[in-house]
Amino acid sequence: MHLAIEQALQERRFFKLICGASYRNTEFVATLAQIFAEAGAQVIDVGARPELVEAARTGIAAAKVPVAGLPLIMVSVGINQDLHFLRVEKDFNRCDDRGLCVNACPHEVFVGGEIRLENCLGCDHCVIACPSKALSLVARDPLGEVQSLLKQCLAAGASALEVHTGDGSLPELKSLLAQLAPLRDQIELLAFSLGAHGQSPAEIAQLAHTIRALAGPDILIQADGKPISGRKGEKSTLPCLELAETLFAQGLDCFVQVSGGTNDLTGPLARRRQSGIHGVGMGSFARKFIDLSPSEPLSEALLQEKIAKARILVESVAMSPLRV
Ligand code: SF4
Structure with missing residues (x-):
């Protein structure tokens, strides 16, 4: 594992910015990467496409980063139609233009x-x-051959990987791990995202133990509460913390970072509950918090304002250990 990442996890101060496994706006990925790299994020998580990795790299290169060599760029792959890889599709026959x-x-x-x-x-x-049921979510364009895609992403500058485990199908997971094996020494952080697919906490804990046995102790488990919710308040962030607490209670002995429903209250609540987590990943809420839209022109003054906001969010996690 990358030394600075391991240190941040051990100190329970790890922050990851999630651009979205299915998100494809390269320009905005570059902007988000620049803002959160300068704010102190240790990882920028993007979809597994070389052009998205390059965009994140461009953003990071433009940032004044607090720690040289960070953030790492992480790409996400998934098994079994994992819901992080969906996009909207519109049935124009059903749409009645209510907007x-x-x-x-x-x-x-x-x-x-x-x-x-x-x-x-x-x-x-x-x-x-x-109300017309004209919209549905469908799988984003297939990832194709995972090994070759990952090679392209690694060549473009990625050095971290997250596997979204969908419904936890073991044959698919084992097959994916077999494909990753030849690339393992190029991956400085290997993470597995689980939860939020209707499994019970006991099933998720069992899956975490199986992954730990298959992939070894040198991994990060992402406990996913309510994916892509972007909501504020403690109610939103509680499910991911409860899931992490279940994993620890079931004896899981690797790093655990929460995501899904995370927000500015996740860090403080984790400290109060003594949840034991090592880090926090944030996606939709982070964008909402800095209040920046993809089409907004970014002057230097506005950029600095967004970096200052992002820093508040990163520091809600990284300012002091998540378990005191
Ligand atoms: S609301 Fe969500 S799913 Fe629908 S188009 Fe917007 S980002 Fe996509």
Whole structure:
């Protein structure tokens, strides 16, 4: 494992910015990477596409980073139609142009009659808002051959990998791990995201132990509460902390970082509950917190303002250990 990452995890001060496994807007990925790299994030997590890795690298190169060599760029792959890899699809025969999706979408997908799929995170807010059932979530374009895709991402500058475990199918997981084996020594942080696919906490704990046995102790488990929710308040962040606490109670002995429903209250709540987590990943909420949209022109003054906001969020996790 990368030394500075291991140290941040051991100190329970690890922060990851999640751009979204299915997110494809390269320009905005570069901007987010720059802002959160300068704010002190240790990892920038993007979809597994070389162009997204290059975009993140461009953003990081433009940032004044607090720790040389960080953040790492992480790419995400998934098994079994993992819900992090979905995007919206519109059935024009059902649509009656009421436009409720326009306001429901927090990510500027429905703009002036266009559908900007590169901005879609697959959060499903628009699907819920549409009374005509014209919107649904479908799998993002298939990842293709994982090994060759990862080679391209590693060549482009990625050095961390997250495996989204979907419904936890073991044959698929084993097959993916076999494909990763020849690349393992190039991967400086290997993470597995689990939870939020309808499994019980006991099933998720069992899956975590199986992954730990298959992949070894040198891994990070991401306990996913409510994926892509972006909501504020303690209620939103509680499920991921409870899941992490279950994993620890079941004797899991590797690093655990929470995500899904995480926000500015995750760090303080984790400290109060003595959850024992080693870090926090944030996606939708982080964008909302810095209040920046993909189409907003970014002057130098505005950039500095967004970096200052991002720093508040990163420091809510990294300022002091998540367990005191
Ligand atoms: S609301 Fe979510 S799922 Fe719907 S278009 Fe916007 S980002 Fe995509």
